[in-house]
Amino acid sequence: MVGALVEDATSAPSMHNAQPWRFRYLRESGVLQLRGDPDRTMPRTDPAPHRALHLGCGAALFNLRVAAAHAGREALTTLLPDPADPWLLAEVSVTGPVRDDSDLAALHPAIHRRHTSRFPFSDEEVPDAILDGLRGAALLEGARLYVPDAWHVRSVLDLVHDAEGREAADAAARAETARWTATGTGTRTRDGDGARREGIPAYAFGPRQHDVTAPVRDFADRRLLPGRGSATFEKEPCLALIGTVHDRPADWLRAGQALERVLLQATLDGLVTSLTSQALEWPDLRWAVRDPGSSMGHVHMVIRLGYGPTGPATPRRPVPDVLDIV
Template identity: 35%
Template sequence: MFLTRSPVVAEALRAAVRAPSPHNSQPWIFELAPDTIDVVLDESRILGACDPEAREARLSCGAALLNLRLAIAAAGRISEVELTPERDRPALLARVTLGPHHRPTASERRLAAAIPRRYSNRRPFTNEPVPLRVRTAVREAAREEGARLVLLDEAGLLEATAGLIRRADHVQALDAAFQRELRAWTRRGAEDDGVPVYAGGPRSAGGLLPGRYVKEDGAPRVFEQDPVVAVLTMPNDAPMSQVRAGCAMQRVLLTATDAGLSASFYSQPIEITAVRAELRDLLGDSGHPQTVFRLGYGSPGVKTPRRPIEAVARDRIEEERP
């Protein structure tokens, strides 16, 4: 297998699989050929209830793609990316070609180093404000990948968005298929996918932002007074744009990690179509909302497992061309 022949590829794949994904579903396959890594959407891992159109799965693959790019750069190689390289195979999202030697920039080194340190932290954050310098850095990270990060710091915007999160959360609480899927991906054992119960957060005492994967045991906790909530948007919502949104999401999360911040997601308003449309209207002409997260200074949380790279990588089989 090409994997065993190239330490750079193996290292890049170890970074790729650390990407976040809804319910830790890890909806990716990596097909290898000499000097190329194809990022393929694993259609068997699309979440039918919360992500029927595979938007979040494409975001996850986009995040894995950014990790690949950064790990390759940090290993001292250039990489070129072609999105959806084969028109008649939409599950093939990207082809990464390794090029010649490259001297990694300071930013590439720092973001690559942040990959194994990033995880979703669903616990309360402290009340320490996120400085302007860091807010600017995460906005810039999104822009670098063609997205926009809207920080909800205008009066009323946070409350209105929190209201949409609560409404969508309520819809999902009453949706039997959604609840079944959530239970199916919640893990009590030592599986290498799904969300282990220990990664859940406490119930929020104020209830402003309802979390997913709430620990049923334990008292509700007071969350930070003034949460920093951000919505990542794209100018359009085509599948390729969703992959790019995933790169942007991951660049934001890694930039935040590098600055000492924690993050957790609130996808409820994105997953309910009508609520997503309301969120889009609320943000004015900011584009199509792709993901919502809370940023802040957290106490240490826990990392979740991943499938080994041998389980998600295979050699590319060249089709015979007549």
């Protein structure tokens, strides 16, 4: 059962699909630990104390909770249980049975259907009722989801473009991104047969934008890739911001869980999604992304929502690579 829980957990999104998590199951106590993996940090774009790593691990933690509920078990979770061990992000005790009022199990079908889509979305508007439901999903995990108005969307897009320019001029940031994408030359992301186990392969890049109107990161880094075309993306993207009042590691873990709850609910609602954090990787730009009139003090992710083609599945490491049983 532990292996199945971890397999579902690792379907979560993470920055550049680095999958910055490890799990350790303690047989004697029945506790499953979630740990950050220091070998999968991004010192240039996600420096210590590694906010993005916490977000990805929080998303994996939420998937684990959903998987436990689907199995009829309750997952009692403690965040950051040991102040002396900052890489120990959570401990989960899987007990049973799940509460009758738990709505987590209903989200389970979306775990393996949810994929990031870097393709054009249609111009069809997302109904207010669906957006309200996504706001409620974020609140259930102690975070906020804010849907900016047209003026604020343009401001966010300008900040994303500013971040793109900064990254283009930063060799260290470009090298760090390339390490986790098909443009990189490292071999640690491949099995013996050459198949990728992590990172973002070229088939998931999506087409190049004719006019850059949607906040979709171009991982090709200006390189021409065989068979990759171009397309016109939506002119007025529907964006949502996930954030919290405070900006501490526990808040990042809560925001990661809220992010995944929102993404799974959006998937069940028939939406496709993509994520962008470029403007959030630069402290001065990140501060400007927020709405000063909102109670959301700190933004953790920009979500693009809409209707369009589902993105392809990206590789995941096998369970034995991420789970230790002691």
